[in-house]
Amino acid sequence: MIFLCLNYSLAELIMGVRVSRGTMMSVLQIHRSEKDILQSRAAEIQREIQQGERKIFSEVLDLSSGDLHGGGIKPITFVRQVLAACSYPALLEDQSLPSDVRQRAEDLLRECAGGSVGSYSESSGMAKVRECVCEFISRRDGGVSSSPDNIFISTGSQTALMKLLTVLIRPEHSCRTGVLVPEPGYATFRLALQAQQAAVIPYQLCEDQGWTLQIQELRRALQSATHICTPAAIYICNPGNPTGHVQSRTSIEEVIRFAAEEKLFILADEVYQDCVFADEADFVSYKKVLSEMESPISSTVELASFHSASKGFMGECGLRGGYVELVNVDPAVQRYIRTLFSTRSCPPVPGQIAIQLMVDPPKPGDPSFPAFTEEVQSIRDVVCRNVRLIQEVCRELPGVRCQPLKAGFFVYPRLQIPPKAIKWAKEHQMKADMLYCMRLLEEEGLHVRPGCEYGQAEDTYHIRLFVGTRADTMEAALRRLKTFHTRFLEDFS
Numbered sequence: 001m002i003f004l005c006l007n008y009s010l011a012e013l014i015m016g017v018r019v020s021r022g023t024m025m026s027v028l029q030i031h032r033s034e035k036d037i038l039q040s041r042a043a044e045i046q047r048e049i050q051q052g053e054r055k056i057f058s059e060v061l062d063l064s065s066g067d068l069h070g071g072g073i074k075p076i077t078f079v080r081q082v083l084a085a086c087s088y089p090a091l092l093e094d095q096s097l098p099s100d101v102r103q104r105a106e107d108l109l110r111e112c113a114g115g116s117v118g119s120y121s122e123s124s125g126m127a128k129v130r131e132c133v134c135e136f137i138s139r140r141d142g143g144v145s146s147s148p149d150n151i152f153i154s155t156g157s158q159t160a161l162m163k164l165l166t167v168l169i170r171p172e173h174s175c176r177t178g179v180l181v182p183e184p185g186y187a188t189f190r191l192a193l194q195a196q197q198a199a200v201i202p203y204q205l206c207e208d209q210g211w212t213l214q215i216q217e218l219r220r221a222l223q224s225a226t227h228i229c230t231p232a233a234i235y236i237c238n239p240g241n242p243t244g245h246v247q248s249r250t251s252i253e254e255v256i257r258f259a260a261e262e263k264l265f266i267l268a269d270e271v272y273q274d275c276v277f278a279d280e281a282d283f284v285s286y287k288k289v290l291s292e293m294e295s296p297i298s299s300t301v302e303l304a305s306f307h308s309a310s311k312g313f314m315g316e317c318g319l320r321g322g323y324v325e326l327v328n329v330d331p332a333v334q335r336y337i338r339t340l341f342s343t344r345s346c347p348p349v350p351g352q353i354a355i356q357l358m359v360d361p362p363k364p365g366d367p368s369f370p371a372f373t374e375e376v377q378s379i380r381d382v383v384c385r386n387v388r389l390i391q392e393v394c395r396e397l398p399g400v401r402c403q404p405l406k407a408g409f410f411v412y413p414r415l416q417i418p419p420k421a422i423k424w425a426k427e428h429q430m431k432a433d434m435l436y437c438m439r440l441l442e443e444e445g446l447h448v449r450p451g452c453e454y455g456q457a458e459d460t461y462h463i464r465l466f467v468g469t470r471a472d473t474m475e476a477a478l479r480r481l482k483t484f485h486t487r488f489l490e491d492f493s
Contacts, residue, residue: 034434034453035187038064041438042447057445061477063466064447066241066409068315071469073382076375078368079314079357082108086117086353098367108353117349123342125153125323126349129356133323136359140273141288150326152337153355155347157271157308157322162192163340164304164324167333168232168265169198178229179267180221182213183455184242184412184462186269189235190455199229204457207414210403211245215254222262233265234258239272239283239407242454242464246281246406252289259301266303271311271322277384278406287327303327309354311409313379315468321351321358379468386467386474387411393478397485409468412451415461421492433461439488444480 046060062070069075078101085091085105092102111128113119124130127148134146154160169177178199181190185202193200203221205211218234225231236255238247247255259266268286276283287305290298308322326334362369390411394402399416417432425435431452440446451462467474 033187033191034431034437034450035064037434038437038441038447038449042441045441045445055445056443057480060441060445060447061473061480062447063469063474063477064449064464066311066466066468067317068313068379068409068468069317071466072473073315073379073468073470074375075316076314076372078362078372079316079354081368082357083319083350083353086112087350089115100362100366100368104357108356112349117353119349121346121349121352123344123346124338125151125347126352126356129153129352130323132356132360133325137285137287137325141285141291144288144291146325150329150334151323152326152341153321153323153347153352154341155320155322155351156310157269157306157324158188159320159347160304160322160324161189161267161269161306163337164267165192165196165198166340167337169193169196176229178225178231180218180231180234180264181455182235182237182240183457184211184240184451185235185455186237186241187453189269199225201225201229201231202455205240205243205245207403207457207460210406211240211243213247213251213255215258218255218258231262231264233267235267235269236286237269238286239270239276241269241272241408242410242412242449242451242462243403244405244408244410244412245403246276246278246283249284249289252284252286253293256286256290256293256297256301260297266301268303268305270305271308272408273307274312275383275409276407277380277387278404281406283407287325290327300328302329304329309351309358312358313376314354314358315379316351316354319351319354320348321354323355382471383409383467385471386469389474389478390465390467393482397482398489400485405467409466411465411467412462413465414451415463417461418489418492421488424492431461433463436461436488437463440481440484443487444484446477446480446484 042060049055049059081097081101082104085097085101086108089109091097092105109115111126130148130151133151134148137146138144152160176197176199178201179193180201180203183202183204190200201221203217206214222231266286270285273283285305286303290301290303305325306322309319310317362372387405391402394400394413400413402411402413405411415433415436417436421435422432425432431450433450433452437448437450440448449464456462
């Protein structure tokens with residue numbers, strides 16, 4: 001049977017239809033990910049070392065996740081001082097704290113019921129925080145207006161993204177909802193789509209041209225989904241994870257026009273917007289580009305933009321603070337989304353405070369500004385140094401090449417894996433780059449992630465390395481990588 005699958009706006013998709021979270025069967029069909037396998041084994045190896053088992057390394061070095069503080073980077077002092085004073089208001093009497101820290105904490109506590117971060121806030125987030133997010137967005141986008149009513153605070157950008165998926169995806173329909181997803185792309189997002197019975201429509205980023213997004217590839221991907229699903233949205237990660245690419249304004253305009261033509265909702269994951277390193281690259285938000293396009297595109301294309309305090313130079317992963325801004329969404333649908341966010345208690349107040357500090361950092365003239373600026377620059381310097389080291393090593397290693405990192409915290413080199421290794425991996429029902437990563441972990445105690453987790457072009461293999469770690473850790477990790485890579489090639493020559 002062939003189903004005629006048409007495209008609809010978000011309003012047409014949701015109004016009057018009960019949204020399902022998917023069935024238990026769809027969850028059971030999700031296989032154990034490469035990430036989980038490697039994480040589990042890395043923890044086992046670390047326990048073996050602690051229990052006295054002899055290995056050639058004294059600890060597992062973890063370059064697998066995007067956790068700055070887990071990588072040994074110290075938290076920003078201003079952020080922690082404000083958080084400390086909010087959590088323990090007696091510190092407001094401590095004159096050793098800078099005056100702007102005490103003032104900020106007092107302002108935030110006035111927004112908390114009972115003057116305590118232990119109280120509930122509005123389910124969509126504290127009004128003060130949402131107002132500050134709007135001011136940040138307007139400054140970032142050159143004056144483009146933003147309303148607190150369009151801002152929803154959540155326990156990280158990922159949570160907000162998953163909530164939007166429950167609105168977009170209609171698993172009870174005979175023709176599944178489809179979402180265009182980049183390859184390489186955010187692995188957890190693909191798993192979430194599968195759990196909600198959505199159809200993943202992969203589109204390939206062009207590695208040889210710096211991981212650019214090409215409009216003809218989007219059209220090819222959409223055409224491939226004909227009669228298979230109802231395409232409803234396109235997911236964009238800009239700056240890219242794991243690729244570190246930054247979209248140009250021209251590329252963003254092309255994507256928006258494509259979304260307008262095909263009536264696709266744009267999910268713009270922009271969590272690394274503050275982490276652009278390349279001189280020739282500038283971050284431009286999807287909202288800014290959309291606002292500057294002609295009518296009716298500027299007023300009709302539906303967009304959700306995500307940001308997080310976990311990423312960037314704050315790196316406050318454990319505080320769980322993120323937000324989504326909705327643009328051009330039908331008011332009735334937006335009311336439904338507000339109800340959806342209200343089904344659970346408010347996001348953690350410390351995470352909301354972290355967002356406020358991210359979007360409204362110290363300004364020139366504030367007592368904390370010099371130290372804040374110095375600390376952020378120090379983190380940037382460490383990241384840039386680590387990137388240079390990795391790229392130097394990649395140039396030295398045979399069969400390894402790497403596109404320049406423009407933004408974000410990951411380097412994503414490509415491996416030319418020997419045919420014997422590919423054959424061995426296939427015989428053992430394993431991807432070749434997963435074999436590489438597992439042996440690297442077992443033999444050298446270096447934990448990195450395989451490209452097969454993120455999706456990649458056929459017959460290509462990659463690994464992803466986190467660059468937000470202490471310089472000495474990175475140097476030790478790269479020594480292990482060089483030793484292992486040489487031995488791996490010899491073993492499978």
